Each structure stands twice: as structure tokens, then as C-alpha cells.
Amino acid sequence: MKYNPVPRPDRTVIVKNNGYQYVYLTQCVKYSPRLKRSVPSRVSIGKLDENGMLIPNKKYFELFPDSNGLDELGDRADFISIGPHLVVDKISNQLSLYSLLETVFHDKADKILDIATYMIMSENNVMQYFDDYGYGHSLFNKANFTDSTIGKLLGSLTVCQMDLFIRSWVTMQNKDGIYVSYDSSNMNTVAGSLTLAEYGHAKDNPDLPQVNLSIGYNQTDKVPMFYEIYPGSIIDNTECQKMVERAKSYGCKDVGFILDRGYFSIENIKYFEKYDYDYILMTKGNAAFITKSTEESVALLKEGYQYYMEDYELYGKTIEKELFHTGKKQYIHIYYDGIAAEREKIIINQRFHKLDQQLEEKKNQIIKRQEDVAGYKKYYRLKFDENGYFQSYKRKDKEIKELINRAGFFAIITSRKMSASQALEIYRDRDAIEKVFRMEKIYLGNDVFRVHLDEHLESKVFISFIALIIRNEIYKSLKPLYLKNKKEYTVPKVLREYEKLGVTKLSDKKYHIRYKLTNKQKNILKQIGINEKEYIEFAREVIKPLDKN
Template identity: 60%
Template sequence: MIHYKPVDLPERTVTVRTKSGTYVYLTQKVEYSSKLKCSRPKRIAIGKLNEKGMLIPNQNYFDLYGKPVELDVPGERADTVSCGPFVVVDAIARKTQLLDVLESVFPEQWDKILDLATYMMMTENNVMQYFEDYGYHHALFNESNFTDSTIGRLFDNMNIKDMDLFIRAWVKMHADKDIYISYDSTNMNCVAGNLELAEYGHAKDNPDLPQVNMSLGYNQTGNKPLFYSLYPGSIIDNTECEKMVERAKYYECENMGFILDRGYFSIKNIRYFEKNGYDYILMTKGNARFVQEAVEECQAILRNGYTNYIEEHELYGMTLEKDLFGTGKTEYVHVYYDGIQAEKDKIIINGRYKKMDEIMEGKVQRKTQRKEDVKAYEGYYKVKFDDNGYLFAYQRKEKKIKEMVNKVGYFVIVTSKKMDAAEALSIYRDRDAVEKTFRMEKSYLGFDVFRVHDTEKLESKVFISFVALIIRNEMYQALKPMYKKNRKENTVPKVIREYERLGITKLSDNKYHVRYSLTSRQKKILGAVGVTEKDYMDKVNKIVQALNES
């Protein structure tokens, strides 16, 4: 493995700071977007900053500026090689049959796919240029270390047909009948490349960057990611819902229910679920007419009674049976009142009005004349202008405030299947598993930003991240009992760092050795994922033998 001397930053570069380091992008050109009516830069990743602010170049830099001076040429493996991540991922991949499916679908590529998935998980990074350095210090599934050029060829040779075949086999193995699938989507920003799916949409973070949307189906009953899909960044969740149902049908999912947040709520989507025979548990939007009517019907009972208290969730709830669409089919409308949340929301409303009062008073003091300057506040205040056209008085619309206060604390869930309010809320709140999974994808696998330059590589990279997601999620589920006992010491990131420390060392005989026995703590965190001390030593001894013979 060749290490290159760091270089000075070229001109026209921008930096993007992430958990795994600061990455450098070169602005190649600026293009005008007639759609957005503004100019947008086209950038390419050229490397990463070291601790001194110098650029560690990647292949893109070499293509543009030529190769810098080589610093040194060490051996194929470091003197100390980490084995823990390999042993743990191997155990999880075998237990879940992930390894079997990968070997079957990708007979020539499965080992590199698992290595890259492990790299993403261990480094919380998706920048492939630095895998070679990772491989230098870690045991690998592949026989030898490999470069970013090899990774580029791997991405090019992987095709959507094989990826889809993997997903189909994975769903068949882990989507038993009578389960609920939590479904959600998120957006990933793009800082370089020319991706067909990258469009400007409704990003919560970095809205000035184009994005690609990713949706995920998660088996809430079996606690496993099932399938995913990519779609253009400008498409909103609500309109993608039908495609999601079609995707479940395509993978031959039967007798399933979908659990969805309010972003997917619409009468059209509910009808579509019912037409295709899928059950659903759906959080509603408060502005829907039937939601407001249901809240009004239950308001007095929930706010003043105690018989509808749901102790496990510390709130009140009751269920109404309604034919919402006049089809003769009964839907179940579950209305909830959370008094604690209601008080918090009242404080927020009062604070908001206090701030608006200050703004309105400022407008009076400045003798505002333009009615457009107070138009945004007319929904909340009655305003008066004097004969000269100056704003001189304002008064809160008390009826409006009362309506807002009366609505706080209420929320409504609709289900197609008969169940009581407690059961519906318990199932819905368990869907935070899919939100945690997206957090894994963006925070712990480095996918808050895509760093690829064409759509084919994007598909391959996201597929490998999905494999990493399966592995990390399995680790998360396995460590849950330990986490509940000690939330500080047994988080997944902390345990992963401890797996990293399990390794072998080259001694004066120029051979690798296991220098220490496992500690009690190490035995526990390995045991959590199904690896006994004997399993660990057997695997590590095979790694030692292979490296010593190479």
C-alpha cells in the first residue's frame, strides 16, 4: 500500500466537515439552473484534510494534477491487525444467512461487499478512497487488501438485477406472514457528480444542495431491514406511497400491515391500501376534517375522565368505529389526549404570542404604513390604522387563541384492523425502530451525503450500505439487553470501538501472534452477538495462519 505526501489545497475548493474528517471538493464549473433561476456549482471530491490542514489526495486529484511524491511503501498489512470487526461481522452474517445470500447472488464479489460494509460500519464513513488504509490495519474477507480503483470496478460490475435478486431472497427469508412493516423515507444530500436522481426538494438539512430520497421497509415484528428504494429528490413522501405498496407486492409480501407517519397521510393513500388488501396503522394530520370531528366527539370524555387512561403510555385514549369513506367498511379512529404535552404546547403558544406582541409593538413605534408589513400577522391580530395610514393599535384574536389551545395535546391514529387505542399506540410507537435505522444510515454509516459521480455507482454504494445496515441493526438488537443494564458503557458505537481493539501483533520472528487472552468485558460483548471465546480464538488463529503464510 502506497502512502502519498500531503499537498497544499488547490484554488476553488470547499470543505465539508463530517464526523470522520474534513473532505475537500474542487469546483469544476458553475451552471445556471433555469428551473431554480440561480447558478449551481459542480464539484468533485479530491481528498481529505489531515490534522495540519494539508490535503491527503485521492484518485480524482491524481487525474487532475498528476501523482504527488510517494512517502513510503509499507507491507501489505500493518504490524498490528484488528480482527474483532471481522469475527463479529462473520458471525452475524452467518447467523442471519446474509452470507449465504451474498455468496449465492455475488459469487465473485461477496467478500469485497462484506469488507466495504464492515468498513462503512466501523469508520462511520462512506468515502471509498480511504478503504485501502482501513484494509492495511484490519483482517478482511477478501484474500488481500484492495484499492479504490478495485472498488470503482466493483461498483461498475454490480448490476441492479443482482441487487434486486438479493433483496427478493432477503425478503423471502425474513418477511413471514402476519407482520407489520414500518416504512419511512429520508433524503441524502449530493455534493458532487451528475446523478439522475439528484434534484432539489424538501431537505431538512442543507436545502441548498440537490438530494436523492431513500425509502426503507423495516420488519417491525422481526426487527430487520427488509428492502429499500431510491427515488428523485423532488418527490414528496405522500406521492411515493403507492410505489411503496407496489414494491411490497413485487416482493410477494402477503398478510402485512404498514405503519406510517403523518407524512404519508391522505385519503387517497388509505383507499389505495384498502384496495390492495393491506392493513395499516397511520398517524393522521390534524387538519383533516374527520380528525377534527373525532377530537370534538371525544374531547370532553378524554380531558375530564379517568376510565380511558392508558397507563403504559401515560395518556388518555379511546376508539371510534367509523365508515370514513361511505364504502360500508369500518375504519377504527383512535383519539388520544396527552395532558403533559398539552401543557408544553400551551407554553410554546404563549411564548410565540409574546414574541409576536413585541414585533407588533415595534411596528407601532416605527409608525408602519404598509399593510403588507402586517399581513402575516392578520390571522392572529386585529389591526387598526389611523386616518394618516399609520398602524396605531393591535389586539389578539382571543377566539383564535382559544381554538389553538383547545386542540393541543390531541392526536389521532387510524387503523384498518380492529384493536383498542392502547394496542394501536403501542404498535405505532414501536416504529421508532425504522427511524433509528435511518439514523444509523446517516450518522453511523456516513450517508448524510452521497459522494459518487454517476447513478450506477450510487446504486452499488447504497446497496452495500444496506448490507452494512443489516449488520449494524443486528448488532444493535443483540446489544439491547446489555444497553438496558448500562446505557453509558454499552452503546453500539462504544462497543464497536472495543471490537476494534481485538487483534494480533507481529513480533520479532516476523510472524503474527495473539498476545493477550480475552478480558471478562470482551467475552461479554462478543457473547452478545453469539461469539464464544472458542469461536473467537478459532477464527483469529485462522487469520494468523493465513497472514503468516502470505
């Protein structure tokens, strides 16, 4: 229910979110021992209209009970946007996503899709604004609903149901010969009470506990395939074997996995081979067999024009070896990038210049303990006097020369026989999963989880995975248009265009389609298989229940 505008009360602040100005009332100020400062406790009481007046929400009337006589505006806005509903309905049916949600979650499927659509359109996961969204948008659910209803829904979805959905979804995507890119990222949480929230190796906000999220992405068909959340303190390399076991339990066969160097270890390679999975792994340069293979290839790649790969502007060579005494051969693809090598050499020289300065400072400080300079021993000869004081240093020329000689080299190891060019082409396509994580964290608002219950976390991540599948399809559909006009056909711009598609209440108190589709809107909808006739039919179906109310 929406109400007529009122003046904005005192002790309020404005928070901008997705084009709206939300008003928060300061209730009290509390001291936070963790932050070591006073923190205001605030609650949302509505949002500002275009005239700077407050459109109150239900919380406003709890805090200002004398205002209960305000006129109600009605259940729905005069303009109802139907574009997001139309697009998500089309995509979810094309992918058989809707029918799978109905099969597993029954009457909860509509609300799940509504929340997923809201995440996509608002680009955040803050549920308290959902009823504002529902007020001006058509929904899968028959009626608008509030954040308290969402809380109950999140608490009602079971891990068993979500696992059944993922297993079924993987079965639908599982085809012979596909490659799955696998990666993980950490998501901060403001709630330390979550079981999975632990301090780990966060790149952003290391002072906050985190939950790790991993995603398996069908790189062949470009579809998010499965996900997993796990404690924030577990490192990527450790979780890799659990992922392999999970893939096996999902029934994945004849599948190859593509992983970056964070997952590279001999134990993980043996694990892939144990379950008969192919792999394409970026290696760590300090692995002994990689160093040896690189040394064997230095002269050939630097001087052998026959190894030049024109499409990538670098040199590549494949070495076939049995590395792990398992009876299986592996293929090491060694690459040399001359331009990158020169950049790396500059960085290496700058690094040793800085290390020289650090050692000079330590020498002048008369440091006695050898452990204070132990970290420099790999590339420096350190000398101490008879009393154990650090006296002098000298670079190890041989070791540094070897490091410089390896500049510009990198290696990929594969289980399947292929050329250096093929291995690099497949591996470089894995940047798609980096885009997927960017969608998840930036465009779906999951850089921080704002939940305090374990079951809510599980459910919210699950719904964001549904949103990820749908947004990924929107992204894929726009690729042809984006290549022609990179300014006009980004996903955020197109989402705003979806918002313009809608129906308007006129003086007869009924909703009408006021305008035909523009050429731009026709092109956007055409990419996902919607024509103007289908748009009009969908709008008429939306109008029927609106007019009855």
C-alpha cells in the same frame, strides 16, 4: 503496499477522520461561482504516524516521483485486527446474508461485505481510505484492494442484481402478521450531475441538491427489510403509493404499515385498503373527520378517569366509524395528554403575542396590499380603510379558543380493530426506524453522498443497506448489556473493542494471538454467539495465508 515515513511536504493540510490524521496536498486554487469564493483543490497523499511523519500512499509517488526509492513496509501491518471480520462473518451467516450475497453477486460478495464492514467501523462512506483499513484488518477478500477497485466494483453491480437481492431478502423476512415501519429522509449530494439529485425540502443544507432514501423496517422482528432511492423533489406523501405497489410486487401479504403524519391522506388510506394492507397512521389534526372526532371526545377524555392509560400517563379512547364509504370500518384512537396540553397552550399564546407584534409593525408601515396580511386571516379580523390601507386587526376569539381546546390531543387511525393502548404501543415502537436513519446518516456516513455517477450511487446505497442490516444486529445484540451499563456498551465503544481483537507478527515473522479475551470482550462476543474457542479457530484461519506471505 505501505512505505516508510517521510517528512510532511509544504502546501499540505491535515484532515482528521476516525482517529487518523490524513494529509492533503493543495494543488491549485479555483474560483467557485456557486460558492462565490476561491476553493482549494486538494488530494490525499497519505496519513501521519504517531511521530508526525507522513506515511505516503500511491498518489504521493505520482506527485513526487523522485521518492520512488523509499523502502516498502510490506503488504500487511504487524498487528492485524480480526474482530470486525469475525463479528460480521458470524452475523452474515446467522442471517443467511452471506449465502444470499454469494448467490446473487458470486465472487463480488466478499468485497461487498468488506466495504460494508469498513463503513461500519470507520463510520463514513469515503472509499479512498479503504486500503489503509485493509492494511491493518483481516478481510473477506483474499487480498487488500484500493478505492479504484471499489470504483470498478460499484460500476459493475446492476440494478437488476440489487433488486433480486432485495426481493429475496424480503421473502426471507416476510412472515404473517408483521408490522413494517416506513419512513424517508433526504441525503445531500455534492454532485449535481446525478439524475436523482434535485432540490427539495431538505432539513439540513437546503442549498445542496438531494436524493431521497426511504426504508421499510420490519418492526416485529426489528430488521431492515427494503429501501428505495428516488428524486429529491418528490414529497413523502406522493412516494407512499409507490411503496405500497413495491411491497405488493415483493410478495408482502398479511402485513401492516406504520407511518407518521407526513404520509397521512385519504388517498393513501384508500390505497392501503385497495391492496388489502393494514395500517397504523398518525393523523394530521386539521383533517375534518379528526377535528370532529376530537370535539366529540374532549369532555369524555378530560373528565373520564376510566379512559386513563397508566402506562403512558395520558387518556385514550377508540371510535369505530366508516369514514370513506368503502364498506370498511376504521378505528380512530383519540388521545389527550394533559401535560403536553399545558406546554402547547403556552406556545400558542406566545405565537399569537408574536403575531400581534407583526401586525402592529405592518399597520405602522402603512401597507396597502391586502395580500401582505392575507396569511393572518384565519385567526384575525383585518380592517382596511377606504383607500385599501391596512388599518386595524382583532383576534378571532372563537377560532383561537378552538385551537387551544385541541391542545394536548392527537389521533391514530388503524384499519384493524384494537384498543387505544395497543395502537399507541405499536406506533411508539416505530422510533426504531428513526434510530435506523440515525445509523444510516451518522454512523455510516450517508448524510452526504460522495459519488458522481448514477450507477455508483445505486451500488453505494445498496452496500450501505447491507451495512445497516449488520450494524442493526450489533445494536440489538448489545441491548441486554447496554441496559446494565449505558456508558460502556454503546455501539461506537464496542466497535473500538472489536478493533482490539487481533493477531501480531513476532520475531519469527509469523502472526500469533498474544492475549486471551478479557471478560468484557467475552461478554460482547457472547451476545452474538461467539465463544473463545470459536474466536481462536477463526484467528488461526486468518493467520494461515498471512504466514504464507
